[in-house]
Amino acid sequence: MNLFRNYYNPIRNVMLIIFFVLTDLSLIAQTQPEYPVIRLNDELEVREILPNAFVITHKFPWGGNSLVVLIGEKYAVFVDTPYTPEATENVLDWINKQYGNRQFIEINTGYHVDNLGGNDALLHRNIPIIGSDKTVSLLRERGEATRQLTMGWLEGPGNEKFLKRHETIPYVGPSQIFQLTEGYHFTVGDEPIEVFFPGETHAPDNIVVYFPERKILFGGCMLRVGNGTGNRADANMDTWKSSVERLRDFDCVAVIPGHGIRFDPGVIENTISVLP
8 A cells, every 4th residue: 555655656656757858858868868069160160970980960050060081091071061062162171181082972962052162162173063953943043042041031230240151162063963753873982872852841852862881871861860850841740750650671881961969860860750
């Protein structure tokens, strides 16, 4: 009878709930590694999430993620770019200084500025840029409209420098085009790379890039680490969730969202949970 009374004691129940919640949060914290941060400047941060795999975060002013994967002694695959050509130049210079001059290959996962704002710098270095036919057409049809939308979000005190720079970012598309619905598989050095279109999500052209030997998936802006869906201006809310569910088929140890500092496979499930 004493056990029965204790079990139904409301104060004790509250204490147990608090205990289990704190325990769960502690376990979650333990499973999220803290990656050392290399700061290239006030806007650019680098985190090595796996050996020779670096997430580049450009704060401009919203943190946007790119990925650089070093392959052998010769190559580097760059997935998405920082927002600006200048920031992209900084990343290229840092990689070449730290790891020797590399032959870069870029993959754009969509047509928004946080996917390809640095393309102009890449083309000036004769770096091939892989992207879909849909990205090319959307950039032509909607590029300037999305620029104006972004600048509208930036209006207000404190964002003047970002607003001014967004006005002049060259919107340059990829140089090597594949058909979106067919995807694109290729090899760099001895490593296969898979580019896959799961369906319309955050934007009609968002693709994912998978490194099967490393089990790294760059999911980009279709993946969310918080409780919201972010920018829905180009989103297909009818297919976003089912498209992300297809990413469960990838065997991953690291999953990279377009925004946010979380790189575990749970990002996929988090996204599914926040989508209506």
